[in-house]
Amino acid sequence: MKKVKFLFYGIFLLIAVIMVSCYPGGAEYYSDTDIVVTDYDSAFFATHTVQTYYLIDTVAYLTEDQEDVDHTYDELILSTIRNNLNAIGYQPADTSSSTPPDVLVTASVTTSTSVGWVPSYPYYPYYPWWGYPGWGWYYPPYYGGYYYSFSTGTLFITMGDPNDPQEDDEGNIQFPVVWSSAFNGMLSSSTQDMKSRIERSINQAFAQTKVFHK
Amino acid sequence: MKKFKILIISVFALITGVSAYGQGFYTNLGYDVSFPLGNTKDFVSPVSFRGFTFSGGYFINDNLAVELRWSWHVFYDAIPFDVYEEGTRAISGKQYRSINAFPVTFGGKYVFGDSGFRPYLGFGVGPYKTRKRTEMGIYYVEHRNWHFGLTPEAGFIYNFASGVGIMGNVRYDYMMKAGDVGSQGNISLSLGFIFSGGY
Numbered sequence A: 001m002k003k004v005k006f007l008f009y010g011i012f013l014l015i016a017v018i019m020v021s022c023y024p025g026g027a028e029y030y031s032d033t034d035i036v037v038t039d040y041d042s043a044f045f046a047t048h049t050v051q052t053y054y055l056i057d058t059v060a061y062l063t064e065d066q067e068d069v070d071h072t073y074d075e076l077i078l079s080t081i082r083n084n085l086n087a088i089g090y091q092p093a094d095t096s097s098s099t100p101p102d103v104l105v106t107a108s109v110t111t112s113t114s115v116g117w118v119p120s121y122p123y124y125p126y127y128p129w130w131g132y133p134g135w136g137w138y139y140p141p142y143y144g145g146y147y148y149s150f151s152t153g154t155l156f157i158t159m160g161d162p163n164d165p166q167e168d169d170e171g172n173i174q175f176p177v178v179w180s181s182a183f184n185g186m187l188s189s190s191t192q193d194m195k196s197r198i199e200r201s202i203n204q205a206f207a208q209t210k211v212f213h214k
Numbered sequence B: 001m002k003k004f005k006i007l008i009i010s011v012f013a014l015i016t017g018v019s020a021y022g023q024g025f026y027t028n029l030g031y032d033v034s035f036p037l038g039n040t041k042d043f044v045s046p047v048s049f050r051g052f053t054f055s056g057g058y059f060i061n062d063n064l065a066v067e068l069r070w071s072w073h074v075f076y077d078a079i080p081f082d083v084y085e086e087g088t089r090a091i092s093g094k095q096y097r098s099i100n101a102f103p104v105t106f107g108g109k110y111v112f113g114d115s116g117f118r119p120y121l122g123f124g125v126g127p128y129k130t131r132k133r134t135e136m137g138i139y140y141v142e143h144r145n146w147h148f149g150l151t152p153e154a155g156f157i158y159n160f161a162s163g164v165g166i167m168g169n170v171r172y173d174y175m176m177k178a179g180d181v182g183s184q185g186n187i188s189l190s191l192g193f194i195f196s197g198g199y
Helices: A002-021 A042-047 A074-087 A191-207 B002-021 B038-043
Strands: A035-040 A052-061 A103-110 A136-138 A153-160 A173-185 B025-037 B050-059 B064-086 B089-111 B117-136 B139-161 B164-175 B184-196
Touching (some): A052 A074, A074 A103, A103 A173, B025 B064, B038 B064, B038 B184, B050 B184, B064 B117, B089 B164, B139 B184
Parallel strands (some): A136 A173
Antiparallel strands (some): A035 B089, A103 A153, B050 B064, B064 B089
């Protein structure tokens, strides 16, 4: 009987070890953690035909310490966004014109934890043709809160309507967000890997937005 | 997880301890292969090779036994890159889905014959704990529920030595809807050892 009990314990332990060691692993590569979330304002796109855009040529880093920011991917981020905007038929706005573009596009990056959506970007330079100093974004209430806490690297691309300025409680001018995209993933140390993931994810953000392909 | 391990070990120690002294008591440990059905299959389609059942029972007479059974079945699937849409929103990426099911059932067995190869039919009911999880990126959504469930089973016991035998069975586990999680189900094939105080 003692032997039987010993055998039983042995089998039990063996199974326990197998269960723990074979437990499903999930993501294996950094790129397995990549997700792209997009949302748009259907009311805006139903009533507007977008022809021109202005892409702000600086990637904003939502961090307090601006000196340690790694700008390796800035050019790639901006050129990939530009290529996609052109591909969906939007034209770059004429900066010498006094007419604002139909949409304003910005890219911003955060690598800190739990920053989430930042409703206004204080880092953007002032663009004279709109004449709205201290402008930022506001989110219409029906836009929905989707992105709350991002903890690794996140690239936000935001498209706003500069022709519909709104004033907030403090008297600042804000533009409504009509499309937004967030690419989130774990950061890897390989530049090549990061580049291909950034490019693929920006392309994906445009590809998965139905309203851009109507 | 630690509490869970302690629980397993205590239940195991208790039952094996009892089985050594009491006539008619038995314990069973089996390796389970589970085939998902219905909603479970819609969520995770692959066959699960991660599972086991541990049970302990008592023979009231030569053929009828009452039994308490505990199992752990892990269903898992890695879903390739896809786009998931809801109105104007879209999210794309890979998904890793899993269901951990822990049935605890109380029931009985009717075992035919009196020695050698003995087929049996059994039935049990009880609570089923489930953890249904979807991982996407570095985020996950998890639903933890207790379902009421039932389990008919058919199997055999073959004693090859005094107090030691092989037990195999086919069991259907049905879990009713609980919380946000609909009914779940799977069929398991189990093969393992049965140890008894002599019957």
